[in-house]
Amino acid sequence: MSDLHNEFANSRFFNAARMDRRSADVLAGLAAGIAADGVVKIEEARFLQQWIETQLAHLDDPVINLLYQRIQLMLQDGVLDAEESAELLDTLRGFAGLKVAPSAHAFVESNTLPFNEPAPEIICECQVFLFTGTMAFGPRRECEQIVLERGGVIGASVSKKVNFLVVGSIGNEQWRHTSYGTKILKAVELRETGVPIAIVGEEQWQRALFS
Known part of the structure; x- marks a missing residue:
């Protein structure tokens, strides 16, 4: 130190x-x-x-x-x-309530988070994204700017228009009780009614954009 x-x-x-x-x-x-x-x-x-x-x-x-x-x-x-x-x-x-991660960009995700299985292919162009939680990559505005630069759109709230809800990788296992948990719950409800909204983790989003 x-x-x-x-x-x-x-x-x-x-x-x-x-x-x-x-x-x-x-x-x-x-x-x-x-x-x-x-x-x-x-x-x-x-x-x-x-x-x-x-x-x-x-x-x-x-x-x-x-x-x-x-x-x-x-x-x-x-x-x-x-x-x-x-x-x-x-x-x-x-x-x-966060456990210390081994590195600044480590992914501390709860295995109870309702990510899409199997994981969908993430394409930015003409797709609507919404971010929730704390992103290891950087402030939410920076994440949104990257999507915009790749031809994507940023949604205002969880709705039928959103294609991808990206959950920040620095999170709390008690996600249901946090403000970003309400977005996840609403997305799950929409998904269960047949709306093609995908809930994905930041790690998958980073791989899709930067690999």
């Missing part, structure tokens, strides 16, 4: 792993508290950003890194719009 501020490097009393784990546990509690009312305000996002900067000098934990980077990106224009607030809420809810 790197000591970003060089303040612990020569201390024989410093246990980086223990400190990181304790701080990560506190951060999980903060995330749960902020997400409890179902809304993330810009003041709360700024507080969380500053807390991570001051309390977690050691940012080798990939999940904490991801959370910190997302908050930085969302706040770089000084505004936390409704879409960013909703995405951050999903991220915090997932973080509060």
